[in-house]
Amino acid sequence: MPRESHHPTAALVLEMNNLRSGPVEQSIASLERLLHHLQAQTRPLTSLAELVITHDGLPAESLARLKQAAGRPVRFVELQGEDGYYTAKNRGFEATRADVVAFGDADCWPEPRWLEALLAPFESEAGTLVAAGRTTYREDLLGAAATTIDFMYFDSPLGEGCTRNFYANNVAFRREVFARHAYLSEQHIYRGHCQVLGLRLQAAGVPVRFVPEARTVHRFPDSLRDFARLRLLRGADAHELTPHLARAYLPPRLQWLGDMRPAASMAVLAARLGMSLRALNHQDLPPVKGMRRAACVGAIVGLSLVDAAGALAGATGLGRPQVRDGALAEEGLGYHTNRDGLTDAAQATA
Numbered sequence: 001m002p003r004e005s006h007h008p009t010a011a012l013v014l015e016m017n018n019l020r021s022g023p024v025e026q027s028i029a030s031l032e033r034l035l036h037h038l039q040a041q042t043r044p045l046t047s048l049a050e051l052v053i054t055h056d057g058l059p060a061e062s063l064a065r066l067k068q069a070a071g072r073p074v075r076f077v078e079l080q081g082e083d084g085y086y087t088a089k090n091r092g093f094e095a096t097r098a099d100v101v102a103f104g105d106a107d108c109w110p111e112p113r114w115l116e117a118l119l120a121p122f123e124s125e126a127g128t129l130v131a132a133g134r135t136t137y138r139e140d141l142l143g144a145a146a147t148t149i150d151f152m153y154f155d156s157p158l159g160e161g162c163t164r165n166f167y168a169n170n171v172a173f174r175r176e177v178f179a180r181h182a183y184l185s186e187q188h189i190y191r192g193h194c195q196v197l198g199l200r201l202q203a204a205g206v207p208v209r210f211v212p213e214a215r216t217v218h219r220f221p222d223s224l225r226d227f228a229r230l231r232l233l234r235g236a237d238a239h240e241l242t243p244h245l246a247r248a249y250l251p252p253r254l255q256w257l258g259d260m261r262p263a264a265s266m267a268v269l270a271a272r273l274g275m276s277l278r279a280l281n282h283q284d285l286p287p288v289k290g291m292r293r294a295a296c297v298g299a300i301v302g303l304s305l306v307d308a309a310g311a312l313a314g315a316t317g318l319g320r321p322q323v324r325d326g327a328l329a330e331e332g333l334g335y336h337t338n339r340d341g342l343t344d345a346a347q348a349t350a
Contacts, residue, residue, distance in 0.1 A: 008099035011050035013092035017085040018107040021334040035069035043116035049098045054088040086183035105169035107335035110216040118214035132166030133214030145299035148276035158207035165198040192237040199248045222334035235310020239265040262315035273304045
């Protein structure tokens with residue numbers, strides 16, 4: 001039996017797209033903190049064949065600091081000026097040679113078993129092609145509400161324990177699968193290309209194994225202003241994704257409905273709202289009950305209304321953020337807050 005069916009080599013790719021805002025020193029400190037945290041993984045970083053970090057031209061002394069924080073060799077990939085979030089993922093992959101490549105984000109805070117759980121299916125089942133972990137926001141009312149909207153998972157028709165969708169901050173691929181499919185770079189989608197790739201993989205008959213034990217916590221943006229911008233961007237993504245969803249789920253004679261925007265986009269958001277309300281208390285977060293549940297429902301509705309405003313902005317072009325390859329044309333959102341989403345135990349290693 002081939003070596004890689006039981007003991008595949010593994011790589012981890014991290015990008016700094018969400019740390020671009022603010023002074024360079026702040027970005028370095030945020031990534032340095034994450035690398036220190038990753039050293040506490042139950043699957044050590046030193047067990048990986050490769051660790052790749054993409055960046056925007058950091059000075060040599062900063063790269064040396066990051067390598068020291070990682071506690072192992074690091075391959076740094078300098079991006080071009082126009083490279084955005086998804087191109088960074090693709091270029092990071094191109095710098096690896098491992099059998100399995102995992103992707104994480106610099107603004108996420110993985111739980112200690114994250115890497116071990118995410119890579120385990122490739123070692124225990126030779127047929128595993130893609131594995132998706134569970135991403136959530138922080139463990140409070142707003143985190144529970146936003147998680148139901150931004151981080152949904154849907155059962156796949158390709159097999160039990162599989163998901164139709166995944167998120168680029170918490171997924172691993174067999175090398176040949178990602179090399180064949182990779183991320184697209186449509187100009188106006190902010191964070192939706194992982195959803196598009198999920199639909200493409202489903203159409204190609206590639207199952208995505210869902211591994212909820214591989215959990216990572218996505219930070220909220222640093223400021224209320226950036227949080228509002230994020231919601232508008234999520235809504236604009238719903239507008240851009242509507243034709244892709246129509247092609248994937250509607251019969252050929254009805255796929256033209258996906259082009260009837262913004263009405264079709266509003267229908268997608270209405271369906272998403274219903275799914276979000278049903279997902280509450282089913283997302284690997286502490287349950288909310290009684291008045292807290294009522295407040296959480298109100299938060300879900302409120303966030304969805306802001307998203308709807310973003311979808312309308314995307315449809316009309318009025319106030320629409322300029323997005324290029326998953327990155328904002330102007331200054332990006334800030335994700336540097338140390339305490340956001342971290343438990344007291346995690347703070348000790350932050």
